[in-house]
Amino acid sequence: MKLKSYLLVAVSVLAFVGCKKDYLDVNTNPNQLTSATPSFVLTGALNTTTQNLVLANETGSYFAGQWTQSNSYILSATTFSYNITNNDFNYWDGMYDNAQDYQYVINNADASGQPYFKGPAKIMKAMLFQYIVDMYGNAPYTEAFKGTAALAPKFDDQKAVYEGLITLLDDGIKDLKANAFSSSVAGADFVFKGNTTSWIKFANSLKLRILMRQSKVAGRDAYITAEINKIVAEGSGFITGAEVGVNPGYNPSAGQINPFYDTYGYSETNARRAFNNWPRNTAFLINTLKSTGDTTRMKRIAYAIGNESTSTAGVSAKPEIADNYVGVPLGSSSGYLPAVTSAPGPSVLVRGVYNKPMVLMTAAEVQLNLAEAKQRYGASVTLTGTAQSYFDAGVTESYRALGAASSDAARLLTSGVDLVDFAASTNKLNAIAYQKWLALANFNGLEAWSEYRKSGFPVTPQSINYVGSASTRPTRLFYPGTELGSNGENVKAQGTIDVLATKIFWDVD
Numbered sequence: 305m306k307l308k309s310y311l312l313v314a315v316s317v318l319a320f321v322g323c324k325k326d327y328l329d330v331n332t333n334p335n336q337l338t339s340a341t342p343s344f345v346l347t348g349a350l351n352t353t354t355q356n357l358v359l360a361n362e363t364g365s366y367f368a369g370q371w372t373q374s375n376s377y378i379l380s381a382t383t384f385s386y387n388i389t390n391n392d393f394n395y396w397d398g399m400y401d402n403a404q405d406y407q408y409v410i411n412n413a414d415a416s417g418q419p420y421f422k423g424p425a426k427i428m429k430a431m432l433f434q435y436i437v438d439m440y441g442n443a444p445y446t447e448a449f450k451g452t453a454a455l456a457p458k459f460d461d462q463k464a465v466y467e468g469l470i471t472l473l474d475d476g477i478k479d480l481k482a483n484a485f486s487s488s489v490a491g492a493d494f495v496f497k498g499n500t501t502s503w504i505k506f507a508n509s510l511k512l513r514i515l516m517r518q519s520k521v522a523g524r525d526a527y528i529t530a531e532i533n534k535i536v537a538e539g540s541g542f543i544t545g546a547e548v549g550v551n552p553g554y555n556p557s558a559g560q561i562n563p564f565y566d567t568y569g570y571s572e573t574n575a576r577r578a579f580n581n582w583p584r585n586t587a588f589l590i591n592t593l594k595s596t597g598d599t600t601r602m603k604r605i606a607y608a609i610g611n612e613s614t615s616t617a618g619v620s621a622k623p624e625i626a627d628n629y630v631g632v633p634l635g636s637s638s639g640y641l642p643a644v645t646s647a648p649g650p651s652v653l654v655r656g657v658y659n660k661p662m663v664l665m666t667a668a669e670v671q672l673n674l675a676e677a678k679q680r681y682g683a684s685v686t687l688t689g690t691a692q693s694y695f696d697a698g699v700t701e702s703y704r705a706l707g708a709a710s711s712d713a714a715r716l717l718t719s720g721v722d723l724v725d726f727a728a729s730t731n732k733l734n735a736i737a738y739q740k741w742l743a744l745a746n747f748n749g750l751e752a753w754s755e756y757r758k759s760g761f762p763v764t765p766q767s768i769n770y771v772g773s774a775s776t777r778p779t780r781l782f783y784p785g786t787e788l789g790s791n792g793e794n795v796k797a798q799g800t801i802d803v804l805a806t807k808i809f810w811d812v813d
């Protein structure tokens with residue numbers, strides 16, 4: 305079925321370039337499937353990645369305390385009471401299937417005369433496996449995608465997978481440097497359009513994310529600092545000034561608009577989706593922005609009550625004053641209908657703007673990871689900036705990504721307020737953690753949840769619908785029932801899993 309989907313992509317593209325004169329060749333066996341070229345597989349895989357991330361990021365946004373549910377629907381007991389089973393939140397199957405697409409590109413790029421696609425495929429595969437580890441822990445890696453050679457692939461230790469991803473990213477960088485993109489197929493790259501330097505910067509930024517995710521694990525400092533110094537020595541740097549996003553050429557046709565916009569915003573004809581009434585920013589998120597004087601970002605992260613104006617796109621229906629921004633207590637089941645609460649705002653949803661790229665990584669996250677690295681490791685890392693310069697750059701990048709003025713960021717950074725002014729913050733690492741959590745709001749819920757589990761900060765309120773300890777939160781997901789059915793012995797070998805107590809290796813607090 306996967307091969308057939310590739311061929312459909314290929315046929316749609318070939319329709320635009322005309323027919324070859326040998327299309328009636330009677331010696332061609334009509335019963336033999338042709339191979340999909342890596343370029344077609346890569347384009348389909350990138351699009352699939354964005355589609356898979358929509359609901360995964362939604363779940364992460366809830367568990368990170370950034371989103372909750374309005375009361376126009378029956379409250380999700382699975383999400384807000386933590387009644388999670390192995391039939392819930394199955395992002396495993398979709399991500400493995402997507403990673404197999406990238407593996408196909410890696411395996412076939414050379415033989416197909418398209419070696420320049422190996423580097424991007426390795427980078428995207430690394431990103432997916434980082435997510436798999438962050439949600440599920442131990443997972444098949446070294447024996448994955450071997451077909452009949454490993455029908456029941458063993459599970460690798462999660463820390464070993466993380467180390468393997470650093471090696472995979474290094475290999476991807478080597479491939480990119482050795483194989484310049486052909487201009488004739490650069491359009492197949494929906495991320496950087498064949499810009500090798502940008503792909504390398506993304507790989508370096510992913511390496512930094514993976515390394516800093518382990519920063520609280522005992523005994524990892526020497527490994528982390530050595531690897532960061534290797535990134536610096538490589539010389540290409542990190543992404544800055546723009547987000548890493550996927551845009552296959554979204555257009556106002558059914559199934560061809562940005563999937564986030566399609567799910568939570570509007571249809572291709574600008575009709576409001578029913579799910580526009582579903583996610584709401586939490587009271588904690590809104591009230592924290594107010595308490596720190598960060599109302600500029602608040603007005604970009606959220607719409608005022610009443611949502612987006614029906615007459616002026618991107619503007620709230622109600623006056624954009626602080627009192628009109630109302631969050632919902634996490635897990636509340638009554639009293640907070642859509643009309644009187646704040647929904648995800650103009651930074652991500654504007655009626656008629658169906659063609660924004662789907663964000664894979666924000667530049668703000670990268671700068672704040674650099675700030676954490678410098679704050680934790682000081683002179684042990686050869687980064688040229690200071691913790692404060694990276695922190696300030698991260699907040700400024702967050703403002704830019706939200707569509708807010710950098711002058712407003714400068715005001716905030718010298719406000720003397722804890723957590724937003726680095727010099728005034730009593731706990732620098734908490735300030736970095738808070739700003740990273742905030743910069744990910746609406747853009748990347750999975751990363752926000754992981755950062756929240758790693759740092760334990762900010763301390764968000766417990767879900768009102770959970771009956772138990774105030775400190776208990778989901779720490780991971782169950783292996784899905786589908787994996788138990790197909791690879792049961794290896795799943796059982798992972799031991800008893802408790803999604804409220806079994807932690808990912810980097811979650812040490």
